[in-house]
Amino acid sequence: MTTIDIAVGETGRDGEHKVVAVSDGRVHLDRFDPAIAWKRTKFAEAAVVVLGLDADAVSEIEARIATEVVKADLAAVQKSKPDTVAAAPPDAWRPFPTDSLPARLAEFTRTAARSIGCDESFIALPVLAVCGAAIGTTRRVLLKPGWAEPLCIWAAIVGESGSQKTPAFSAAIRPLKRRQAELMKAAAAVREAFDADVAEYEKALAVWKRERGDSPAPSKPVPFPIGRVLVGDATVESLGPILNQNPRGVLLARDELAGWLDFDRYSKNGKGGSDVSHWLSWFNAQPTVIDRRSNPDPLFVPEAVVGIVGGIQPRVLDRAIGGDHRENGLLARLLLAYPPRQPKKWSEHGLPPEEEDRYERLVMRLYDLQHAVDDNGDPEPMLLTLDAEAKRLLVEFVNAHGREAADLTGDESAAYAKLEAYAARLAGVLHLVRWADGDVLKANRIDGVTMAAAVRLVEWFKREVRRVYRVLRESDDARDQRRIAEWIALKGGSATVREVQRGFNRLKTAADAEAVLQALVAAGVGAWESVGPGERGGRPTRRFSLTDAVTDDTTPLGTACDAVLSPEASGWDDDGWEAA
Known part of the structure; x- marks a missing residue:
């Protein structure tokens, strides 16, 4: 058997690494x-x-390189300790690792983000939720006896009003909207025949009642199932029949998730706690029993699953999630992305129809996946297993993740508990997307390349969830400082007091702007730098510059979306933080 040694060396120019492959004395560098x-x-x-x-x-070399990357990531995690909220500056934004997605999803994510003028995470999270919903209950990932993860994904894209959440969300769920329209059209055709059967039944029943003979009563037509892939504003009681008729599961897709989070809307006593318990079980595709006011017989769904995707504003998320939903783990189940906002700017880029079609065909291919059948003829999920490399990577991740989580409490601790399982869920989704896109791999066996990509995604979500949770509990002063730091990062990492004052209407004087910048210096986010006179002479000036840690981790969104930031645009239009 050929031995291949892979090494990933030190960081070189532009973040590149020295990658070496060695076999039988021959070297490729x-x-x-x-x-x-x-x-x-x-x-x-x-x-x-x-x-x-x-x-x-080729596939072995790819897997070995991916393994070395994950090992380096895990080593970095083990060396670092979680920051404390009081002492450390907020975690800086890091771009979503789009390259960890399968090629087809990565290309759609980049193209759609460039077309819309949004961050790539606003496309990637809904796309992952859509793919998970398309797979539904047909597959689970078997990690060990007794532990088989479903592929249900809950994702929320967080941003202020006007941050392009809606166009991004709409682009991602478009294939499901089209499929739902086709299912409704088919249901309308069947309904016409069903209504005719009901009319005949009612006539026969009336005759039977008049005659009162010994003949049995006519049989009532059985309601036909209506195919569903999407739901919007749905209560637990209304979802019961939908899940019963659609064992694959459905995706709750809402442009604004605040309505879904208001579980008390339909509760007589104003407490929707029982509804919440159903949602928590649906995240794990658990059996569910639903009692209905309209029918004395309870409804049983052996494996109920509902994916969730939508957008929400940060302050609305903080209010809607409340203390109860933090404690019951609802917030912890949501994958979150809250990129710094960029000013909206016209772009000639559009989403090519052929790119939309390729994405839609991939999603529809996932709907071709079918359940296995148990001994009683009932549908059950087929199990995806891990090859040796994927299992080794998962074990390394779980162990390192556990050591990191041991030092956490509260919201972060709850989120980390769910993110451990998300490594398997994302691996399952990525694997089946690769299958749907025609990759040559074993249909029900996850390899090391896929697991490495899933771990990289989870590492990003771990960092992002810490950042978002910190933002949710920051004070007004801390929020203002963060917004200014993000604005400076979008401008290249430095700015003068005068530029900052002009960029924000709330800063009425140069002294106000200097005070905010000095607070950022005290927090370790940046430092003052002296700039000498220019070619034409003049007085020296002083600029505020973000620290290397912040500027390295905060990639201007314009880079990802091919948008050009104007010097005057601040990007925020609420609470007086708007362009001057």
């Missing part, structure tokens, strides 16, 4: 970012030629 999937593939394809290996070795 290159510098590239091994976290990017297509660059791993390109390196592996070249390596098999240089090393004289079979083409089958």
Whole structure:
């Protein structure tokens, strides 16, 4: 058996690493970012030629490189300790790792984000939820005996009004809207025949009642099932029949999730606690019994699952989630993305119809997945297993994740508990997306490349959830400081007092702007730098510059979306924080 050694060396220029593949004394060396999937593939394809290996070795080399990347990420996590809220500056935004998605999803995410002018995370999170809903209850990921994770995903994109949440959300769920329209059209055709059967039944029943003979009563037509893939404003009671008729499950998709979070709307006593318990069980695809006012017989659904996706404003999220939903774990189940807001700017980029079509075909291919059938003829999920490399990566992640979580309490601790399971859920979704896109791999066996990508996504979500939770509990002064720091990052990482004052209407004087910047210096977010006279002379000036940690982690959204930021635009239009 051929031995292939892979090493990922020190960081080079532009964040690249030295990647070395060695086999039988022959060496292939290159510098590239091994976290990017297509660059791993390109390196592996070249390596098999240089090393004289079979083409089958490409996937092994890719998996080994992905393993080294994850090992480096885990080592970094183990060395770092969670920041305390009081002493440390807020976690800086890091761009979503789009390259960890399968090629088709990554391309759609980039293209749609560029077209809309939004951050790529606003596309990626809804897309992952859509793919998880398309798979539904047909598959679970078997981690060990007694632990099989469903592929249900709850995702919320967080942003102020006008931050392009709605266009991003709409682009991601468009394939499900089209499928739902087709199902409703088919149901309308069946309904016409059903209504005719009901009319005949009512006539026959009236005759039977008049005659009162010994003949049995006519049989009442059985209501036909209506295919559903999407739901919107639905109560637990109304979802019961939908889930009963659609064992695959459905996706609750709402442009604004605040309405879903108001569980007391339909409760007579104003307490929707019983509804919440159903939702918590549906996240894990648990059996559910629903009592209905309109029918004395309870409704039983053996494996009920409802995915969730939508947008929400940060302050609305903080109010809606409340103390109760923090304690019961509802908030912890949500994957969150809250990128810094960018000013809206016209772009000639559009979402090509062929890109939409490729994405839709991929989602529809996931709907082709079918359940297994148990001994009683009832549907049950097929199990996805892990190959040796995927299992090793998962074990390393779980162990490192557990050590990190041991020091956490409260909201972060609850979120980390759910994110451990999300590693398996995301691995299952990514694996089946690769299958739907035509990758050559074992249909029900997750490999190391997929698990490495899932772990990288979870590491991003871990950082983001800490950042969002910190934002949710920050004071007004802390929020103002964060917004200014994000604005400076979007401008390249530095600004003068005069530029900051002009950028924000609330800062009436230079002294006000300098006081805010000095607070950022005290928090360790930035420092003052002296700038000498220019070519034309003049007096020296003083600029505020973000620290390397902040500027390295805060990539301007314009880079991801091909948008150009105007010097005057601040990007915020609420509470007086608007462009001057």
